[in-house]
Amino acid sequence: MSSSSSSQSPASRSVSVDPDATLDVSVTINGDTHQLVIEPRRSLADVIREDVGLTGTHLGCEHGVCGACTVMVNGEPSRACLMLAVQADGADITTIEGLANDDGSMHPIQQAMHEAMSFQCAFCSPGFLMSTVALLRDNPSPSTDEIREELSGNLCRCTGYQSIVDGVETAVSLINSGGAA
Amino acid sequence: MKNPPFTYHRPTTVDEALALLAEFGDDGKVLAGGQSLLPVMALRLGSPEHIIDIGSIDELATITVGDGVTIGAMVRHAEAEKSADIASQAPLIAAAMPYVGHRAIRSRGTVVGSIAHADGAAEMPAVCLATGATMSIASADGTREVAAADFFQGFFTTALEANELLTAVHFPAWSPTAGGSVVEIARRHGDYAMCGLACSIDVPNGTITEAALSFFSVAGQPIRVAEAEQALIGKPATESSFADAATVVAEHLDPTGDIHATANYRRQLATVLTRRGLAEAASRIGVPA
Amino acid sequence: MTDTQDRQRSGLGFVGQRVKRVEDERFLRGAGTYVADVQPDGVLHAAFLRSPYPHATINSINVNKASRLDGVAKVFTGAELNDVTNPFLPFFMLEGLYTPLYKCMSDDKVRHVGDVVALVVAESRYIAEDALELIDVDYTELPSIASIDDALTPGRVQLWDKANGNVLGDIDASYGNVDEIFAKADHVITRTLDCPRQTNQPMETRGTVVEVDPQTGHLDIHNTSQAPHMLKWATAALLVNEGGFKNLGKFVKNAERRSAFLGAAKSFVTTNKEKLKASDPAGQKSQFEKDKSMVKHQMRMASGLLAADDYPTVKAVDIGGAFGSKGPVTREDIAVAAAAKQLGRSVQWIEDRVENLQDGGQAREERFDVSIAVDADGTLRGMKVDAYLDQGAYPAFPISSAIIPQLWKLYMPGPYNFEAFELNTKVLATNKGRVVPYRGPWANETFMRERMLDIVAGELGMSPADLRAKNVMREGSMPDAFITGPSIDETMSVAKTLDRALEMIDFDQLEEDKAAAEARGHKLGLGIASYHEAAPGPPNFFSSAQPGSDMFLYEDGRAEVEADGSIKMYTSQSPHGQSHQTTYMQVAADELGVPMEDVEIVWGNTDRTQFSFLGTGGSRGGPLGAGVMRMTAREVRNQVVEVAADMLEAASGDIEIVDGNIHVAGVPAKGITYADVAAKVATDKRISSGAVFSEEMKYEGVGNGGWSVATHVAWVDIDLETGMVEIPRYLVVEDCGPIINPGVVDGQVRGGVAQGIGAVFYEKHHYDDNANLLSATYMDYLIPTAMEIPEIDIEHMETLTSGENDARGTGEGGMIGAPAALTNAVSDALGVEVHEQYLPPYRLLELAGVITPD
Incomplete structure (x- = not known):
């Protein structure tokens, strides 16, 4: 019997957060680590746009069809509208703003x-x-x-x-x- | 389109998750990949009071080989797609993968989540039904196993009780002489199918000894057409056998119509897919069709 | 010819080149400013409570629970917002048409799923949506009008009390001796053709962010509007909430405003003297007969506007597509502005996709009962059409869908020599979302006509290609004008595109391919469709539809050189994907003799740009928008040259400007710059900043044609087992005159064809028999993806005229030609007559006789 496991868990700590309460979340976006305080129900897309201020990620349908909000989460393309920001705790995210080369030239x-x-x-x-x-x-x-x-x-x-x-x-x-x- | 409020729980062990489900029951909802649940919530078609996010339970993110393959509740489609174990032990899952949404959906969504969601138009429930998969279900009271045939009970309805978690799905060992395929016709690439088929035939020595024809997107749950399967047994894996089976499918399948596909159209697709799916299954084991 | 034309036509300069987009620098870095990106400090978020019913009366509404929710600033009932706003008044009036008045919210009755009933303003959109769930509305459901047939059936429930049934418009047009032609023709061929409802679906939904200045109360409205000036004035007018006489007194006492107004009025009347004289009051009469309250509202708005101390500023920076849907001013625009004004707080409303599918703009649900009179030799003689247009519940403002029959009556006979034509259109009210312009709003006439031509050819035993070639207007026998009125010049080059397309089709290969498809259990077919569109059309185009209706169709523009030498070009266009910034920089830079990056294009801010009724729409951005850029830039260049000539002690005729270097011809080493010239004038006139050279213009275009034309050819392959379709080849032979930027034109053509492919094979906005919306998400309204849209071959013809600025518009054409070409190809493939535009796989198999309908 063999078993394979991908360790992908964002956090090793169990949490429970009430609807009105917030959770401290740490995400790295385009190389910068952000300590965010967010309500659990907020989408990753909204948090990227509103809390982090990176408005290059767009919301076209908010139900996972149009793909405009696609960002890289831990190296995999993901719909930022179909993720809670709290699910991204500990994740490494790249958005369109993070694509350019270090010297500012285009990717x-x-x-x-x-x-x-x-x-x-x-x-x-x-x-x-x-x-x-x-x-x-x-x-x-x-x-x-x-x-x-x-x-x-x-x-x-x-x-x-x-x-x-x-x-x-x-x-x-x-x-x-x-x-x- | 913003999620309604909920209390968020992120357990790190199955026992914790089960305790939460025991506590909240009908008011709780398990969040795995979220690719089905989150749109439902954003549309406010569902407003669970408690969300139990199982994404941090490492023990659920496993693919285990042994008398087939067992897929844990946090194995994402993208991982299943890449898994050599699944390709060899549960080839129908591998065959279904290219049809499951798009890549960005597969990188978050989970195989078991799709099964628990039990959309009659989705591939995974039909694959479970075709392969005779077994559902491992846990609750604070203990564990139980349910056969796929008993698990899917209708439109988004399964044998899962409110306090239960589908922890894993076991796909039985794949016969080396069996071929399988998943075929479907969708409006656009990546859409839910208008009609689809997960099928397999075992042809150990020239004649078909076992057959499974599991249709999806024809009703609220996947449907096996036993009469057509029966018609294949003892027959050679030939185009003419498959065509005969397709005729039986047309006689016994009673699909529903909607804005994308009429009932008659679905029946037409089912017969075509029976022929095409079985031919592809046969070609996988090098049986001349 | 001017230098510019020479350069353009010889490939020098920027115009005519595939200049890469300037817009990309911000867009590709995620640094655009779309409306949702405007997030003022402390902005509140709005969400609308929308009707779940197609048709119902509102008995009562209780917002108490919602108002008490933490984070809710205010819940406005419909009545509260209606109390402080004016109704949307009909602006576009026609004989035989009644346009119902409606307010920004529904307070007594809802008329479609998604109708606006209450507005929550809260700290976040999340909380606002929570509050929506706490509002109690007591409705009584009414029967609904769900289809063209429902609307035509007498005695059914009525959407509008003052209407006669649900037929709001009954509009006739007739040209030539129709009865005689039909009596004499060898054959009359009659069919009914149906087009389903579609929706524009730009990737960015609508949105408005109303910023309120806490000191002055001034409104800055960031909005997705294609027509920012229209939104500005509509908002100003509809927010007037005081009675007429008080305001009139205030106006009379305000000398400055009075003289400004009188000056503007005088100038308008002088400019439009002939047009005003020509305009027909019959439309106003038709309206007044149904609803006299219009006068009262008009008075109130007019006096309120005159008395106002301040008008809103509308700002549109980057817009994520529109395809016509963001042209109209909508109820939400007004409701959100009213709410912000009431609260004295900035409020943001970003429409979500479900709202957009419900009422963000729908189109094209039309039916045609058509008869064509034709002689046995294939000579087309006459056309008679009874058309039915499902307008949905609320007519779009300021131009309702009743504009569509006005365009049909000019376009319908197409580029063919029909001798007589008659059209009756019934505009119908139904319990569905609002019909708006959608890329070639009249386009179904092309579908109808071109489909009918194939049917006629079939009846006569001719090939569709031969029938078209025989009847198409050709050089040599080209009339001076269409029988419907608009004039014709060499830009009516449909025949050239048709001939070229026919050359490019290998008919022998086609027969082989058809046989090969058949052998695989498929069917292959080919379809052709030709059309012409006014882009911008001749000067008498709009007046041919309705005398005087061209009063607001100037394109304004301004060129300025500022004291520091910087060059600014002001356009009243509101770009939303058409690459105006790049193409206008190309045009202005060539005129001014400067590098493109020296030119700044200013758009979208109503404080900075001139009034425009239409903004961007109607394929006018190339011919008129770029035209006025060119003409004003040229004038400013002349002004600069005058001064430079003095500075260089030369005759102005000897001055050249190359790459920003202003010099005497032959002595570039002793050149000066725009900055030098501007500095000289600034010093002389003691101006420290702002414009030192300026030229402003109203531009109507040139020539007697302005026709943009094309022939589309589609190859369609159908799997007879599954009904799945492939498009192995798609060819567009188009003639939009001299191309400013081929990369941009190709993109417009392909994008339009993609929407046409969507219309035929994927997109239908489904309402059930009770007018409930079934395609309410992107899971069910199917926009084609990269897997469904094939490569599209484009052949450009570029007919030049003797005038300049003869670029013709090309934004709409792709969508106009594609549905006809595709359905003709399907008909050819299956060997059956196709009478409908929407052909999903199940329908194709029904038509092929493989399955029967349920």
């Missing part, structure tokens, strides 16, 4: 989306960018079909997607030609 994926004129109103763009980060990390040379499948969890109403797919393909060549991801 190759941002640069590629710019080259490809990927977006229009761009309200959906944070989700697409984070989904693309996850895709290219695990599959550095995806086929067009793989790109389309992976991005199908994000809705865009402006572009018809072709320019976004082009953006991902441009990112692949940028990254493969030496632009560090």
Whole structure:
């Protein structure tokens, strides 16, 4: 008999918090650790936007379909509208604001989306960018079909997607030609 | 669309969780991955007074191999997707994974959570029913095991009592001569299916000795069509056997209609998926169809 | 031709280039300013209590429990907000049309699921939603009007007491001798075509953040509006809550306001003399016959506006898409502003997706009973249409969906030589969400006509391509005007796009592909659709629909060079994805001879930009919006050159400006800059900041055409076992004239086609037989994803005219052509006549005869 376990628990301490009370939560967002005091019912998306002030993560549907709120939680793309902030206690989160290189220049994926004129109103763009980060990390040379499948969890109403797919393909060549991801 | 207020509990052991469920019963709701529960709450279709977040209970986040495979309540879809043990021991779960929502949903949602949620349109309950999975259920009073066939009882309804936690689901050992598949037709990629099928056939020596046809998104719960399964037994794994089974499926399945699919359309899909699903299952074990 | 045109057409300069978007610098870093990102200190959050019933009377409402909830600032009942606001008055009036007056909240009756009944203002949206659950409303349910058939049935429950039944509009138009043409034609082919309800669904919902200045009471309204000035004035007018005479007295005593008003009025009357004379009072009469209370409300609003000390400022920075839905001023906009004003506190309302699906804007539920008169040789003779338009409960403000038949009557015969045409439209009230403009609001006429052409071709045994080619207006025999009125010039180039599209289709290959599909148990078909749209259209376009209706359709703009040399271009457009900032920088930079980054585009703030009725809408941002940027920039350049010529001691004709270097031709080394010239003027005139050069303009466009045209071709593959569809190829051959930025145009075309694909195969806003909303979340209203939308090939034609600024709009066209091309392809594939626009998989299998309907 063999057993595998992924240790992923945010906290080892049991807690119970009343509806009106708050919980101290520590999250690292884009490398900065924030000590937050939050009501348990608040979504991770609201806390990122309102308490941390990072409004680049957008809320399009708040029921997990549109993908605009996608952020990386411990390296995995997740819907920030479908997580309580308290579930992110101890987590390492990356949002669109955390993508740029240290010198302020755009991440190759941002640069590629710019080259490809990927977006229009761009309200959906944070989700697409984070989904693309996850895709290219695990599959550095995806086929067009793989790109389309992976991005199908994000809705865009402006572009018809072709320019976004082009953006991902441009990112692949940028990254493969030496632009560090 | 903001969550209603609740008292939040984050136990770190199963016993603590069970004590909380014993205390709050109907007023409590277990939060695992949250990908089904949180939309329901945001829409205020449900307002549990107590949320019991089992995300910090490490002992539930395990995949255990032994006479099949046992998946703990905090194993996320993404982990199941990557697990070689699940791929070999419960190939239907692996086959279903690409259909479960989208990647960002799979990275949070749990296999067992999907089973406990018991959406008749979801893949996991149908897979449980097809494979004869066993539910490990715990409460402060003890543990019990319930067969999948007895667990799913209708529209979002299961054998789980209010004070109980579905701690794990055991999928029995997969016969080396069995092939299985999960096939479905959805409006858009990643949507709940308009009709889907989790199926398997065991073909140890040229003829089918066991068959499972478990349909989802045809009713409030997954449905097995025993008459069609029976029709396959003793037959060769050929296109013509599968077509005959599909005819039996059409005769016995009585699906519901909704805005995305009429009942007649679902019946049509069920017959097509029977043929396609069985052919794919056969091809997995190299049986000429 | 001017230098600019030469540069543009030879590929020099910025215009015509695929210049990458300036907007990306903020958007791709998550640094945009969308309305929900505006979070003033201490802002309160609003949530609306909405009706769960399609139709009901409100007997009583109890907000006591909700008001006592911790964190609730105030619960407003509908009556409380209605007491301090005016009703939405009909602005758009037509003979035969009644537009009901309605207030910002419902206090006696609810008319659709999602109708607004109470407003909670609280410390957070969470608490506000908690409070909603504590409000008790006692309703008595009424029967509901759920469909076009319901609305047409006499004796049913009525939505509006003052209407005759639920037919609010009965509007006729007729051109040519219809009876004679129909009597003489060889065939009359009659069908009924149906279009389902859709919803615009921008990824950003509506929102408004009303900031109240605690000292002055001034309102700063951050809003998702496509038309910020309309919102400003509508808010000012609807928040007037004092009687008429008192205000009139106040106005009379205010000399400054009086003279400002009289000046503006005089200028308006002078500018629009002819248009005012032409305008027909029949629409007003129709309205007054039904509801005389309008006069009283108009008086009150007008006097209130005149007397007001202050008007709101509307600010729209970044908007997350709209597709027409954010053009109208909505009840929520007014209710939230009224609440903020009452409380003296800033209030934010961000619509959620469920609210947006309920009443954020719906469209296109229409039916057409159409007859086409045609000769045996395929010559199209006449068209007669009875159309039915399901307006939903509350007419959009200021322009209701009754504008749609006005556009239909101009567009419906399409780019073909029909000799006679007649249209009757009934505008119907139903218990559903509000109909708003949706990308090509009239687009179903193209679906109807182009679908009918395929049906006619089938009846005559002709190919659809041949029928179109035979009847399309062609150079050489092109009339000067449509039979419906608007003039025609060389921009009516549909025939060119059709011919090119037909060249690009390999019909032999198509037959092979059809056979191959058949062998796989699939069916493959091809569909063609052509259309023209006024983008912006000729000067007589709107007056052809309704004399005088073009009074507010100028595009205003301003160019300024400030004392420090900085260049600012002010537009009244309200961009929401169309890349105005980039394209206007391209246009202005080319005129001014400066690098693009030297030009700042100013938009969205009503204190800084000029009045515009429409804001962004109607495919006008390219031709008119960019046009006025070009014309004002050119004037300012001329002003700068005059001064520079003095400074350089040269004739102004010898001055060149290249890359910001202003110099005498041939001596770039001795150049000066905009900053130098501006500093000189600033010093001379003793100005320390602000504009030293300025040019403001009202612009109506040029030429007698302004038509944007295209032919779409769709290839559709249907799995006959499952009804699942693939689109192996989609081709758009379009002609929007000279392109400012191909990257932007391609994006607009593809985005429009994607919405058309959605309309046919995925999107239907479902109401049940009792008008309950079934597609109430994104699980059920299906916006296509990257897996469903194929690559879309685009061929540009770029017909040039003798005028300049002849770029034509292209924002709407993709959506106009796609439903027709796709349904024609389905019809071709299955070999059956398709009479409906929405074709989900089950319906395709029904049409194919594989399954029967339940």
